[in-house]
Amino acid sequence: MALSCSTDTLAVPQLFGGKILSFEANLVEKYNATAYSQLYYGHSTVTAKNLDFCNVTVTYTHPGQNDTINVETWLPIDNYNGRLHAVGGGGWIAGRYSPSYTAMSGAVSEGYATSTTDAGLYEQADMKPDSWALTSEGNPNLYLLNNFGSVSLEDQAIITKALISSFYGQAPRYSYWSGCSQGGRQGMMLAQRYPEAYDGIHACAPAIFWTQLLSTTFWPQLMMIVMDYYPLPCELNAIVMAAVDACDELDGIVDGIISNDEACTFDPLSVVGTSFTCSDTGSNMTISTEAAKLAKMTWAGPRSEAGKFMWYGPNVGSQLTGSTSTLTNDIGLAMTSCSSDGKCVGVPVGLGEVWIKYWVEANPDWSYENMTRAEFEHYVHASIQRFDSLIATNDADLTDYYKRGGKILGYHGMNDQIIPVKSTEHYYNMVKEFIPAADQFYRMFEVPGLLHCSGGPGGQPSNTFDALRAWVENGTVPESLPHSYTDDDGKEQNRLLCPYPKKSKIIHGARAVNGTYQSDDFVCI
Incomplete structure (x- = not known):
């Protein structure tokens, strides 16, 4: 019919x-x-x-x-x-x-x-x-x-x-x-x-x-406010690259990817003073203590002023900044926007500050610019307390x-x-x-x-x-x-994905052929 x-x-x-x-x-x-x-x-x-x-x-x-x-x-x-x-x-x-x-x-x-x-x-x-x-x-x-x-x-x-x-x-x-x-x-x-x-x-x-996630995504922006330091994107990118260089080979393969995150102990403070060429300005710079602290605190996740765990951060080596576009694969929690003279301001990703403005504060005129750590802790607690059952x-x-x-x-x-x-x-x-x-x-x-x-x-x-x-x-x-x-490099690569908590491990003796591994070169352990 x-x-x-x-x-x-x-x-x-x-x-x-x-x-x-x-x-x-x-x-x-x-x-x-x-x-x-x-x-x-x-x-x-x-x-x-x-x-x-x-x-x-x-x-x-x-x-x-x-x-x-x-x-x-x-x-x-x-x-x-x-x-x-x-x-x-x-x-x-x-x-x-x-x-x-x-x-x-x-x-x-x-x-x-x-x-x-x-x-x-x-x-x-x-x-x-x-x-x-x-x-x-x-x-x-x-x-x-x-x-x-x-x-x-x-x-x-x-x-x-x-x-x-x-x-x-x-x-x-x-x-x-x-x-x-x-x-x-x-x-x-x-x-x-x-x-x-x-x-x-x-x-x-x-x-x-949801309530923990949205309220705590503002954490890196808060740390920039507290430190009064807003890094150029290239400085944070240099720290990300250093993290990858330090932890890439821990899975047995050098491929520009951190797979063995549990073994990665990279500390951003270890690269303070390291020179790099800034792609944003074309000039030579050194990694500052403030930028290293920001990266470390972002990856560690938010902590209270007393040092207590509040929520998780992205894995070490994850992207910290981005293009400030709406594309979810090209943004970061520590984004900044910089003028031609090198002065930068923080750019929230449109999650945490919006959630606090409209739901926790319920005030369209609320602004995050002068937020304190004590206020941040209050917002996180209030977010969970008031809205967990809804969303x-x-x-x-x-x-x-x-x-x-x-x-x-x-x-x-x-x-x-x-x-x-x-x-x-x-x-x-x-x-x-x-x-x-x-x-x-x-x-x-x-x-x-x-x-x-x-x-x-x-x-x-x-x-x-x-x-x-x-x-x-x-x-x-x-x-x-x-x-x-x-x-x-345009080469097809093959890996094996494993259901958490198992991890993919390369089989002892496996060798890449023309720079490419096969999925059966790996096992879930």
Whole structure:
């Protein structure tokens, strides 16, 4: 029977606690797009050519909450594989923006029905929450934060599955979620709070500890304020290079990547006074004590004035600065912007200071310029105390998801400069303590050299989603994953990715052929 892309033949989805406001179906014909692997997480780059699909948008509200939420679903006409591949958002956006559509283009080209939600958040051209964060001065928009944090995710699953059942005449055989960063956090929320929503969850570099993460990303900027020192980017880059030089070979291979982070004891203060040529100015400089302290404190993570641990920092050798663009693989927590005369100012990444402004302080006029360490400690505590239950995904009790047979698989870059990989390790250890058999349903693969979600010298995995699908559908346990990438010299390199806490080790006696190793030269230990 021919599929009909029409609201006349599609059943209006039913949503408990929600009211459908509008329901549109439009046939998209001869659709062409390229889904690059950088945003089609866990997949290779794919190209959609001359595809036909039914684009259904459901607009609804939660009566009494003054919200308007849109769920957009793409239903392939000719090549449907019987599966749902829902996608997440990034940063302050739940979905329905360019990266979501890139991932959806990849999914629909491979035969998946796919969907995304905007969680009822207003349009954000600059990807910041200024337009929706407050209902009025002093009053955070808790309804929208709740939608963003959790509620819209279950709604999306219910609406999308109802549309699939109506359009194809049967429910999807398997349902998957995929996302990175915010999308990873969304995936973990689904596993913790809505375990029946998806059979498999592909959660990469997840912002699990949202309230700790966002409030503490400001730590390096605070240290610049306290020291009254704002380094040129080249000075921090010189320290990063020194760290890589010191710790690269600890894994047995010199490849410009720190893989054995546990053995890396590099201290930035050890290179104070070292000369380097600054790419920003073309002049010779020496590494200052202040820049070394900043790098050391950034990588160590925030500490209270009394020296107590507050949260994790990026791994030693991770990128500290960047281009001040919105690209997540080219920013750092210690970014500065410098004028032609060499004077620099701090540039926050748009996470910590925004979170404090709109939620902790709830004051659009609040400014971070004169923040003290005591205030910083207060903001971190208040962030956790007030908002953990709304948006954090640090509940280690995944019993319901485990019992229903769900699987979680993702990757996290060891050079992630925004969401410390140690925070994901910490969460996995929490789950393992709560459920000793955690590795039977939850595996996280660490990727040496990978930045936040994509980018960096270690390459981005392109097989993790298929590994999740094989685990869910065939019971194929992902004990390790071969990983190929192109290095800075244009050579294809091969490594072996291992599920945490295992580490990839080169087999004794393995030799590179023409500068290239093979994945079977490594073993997970």
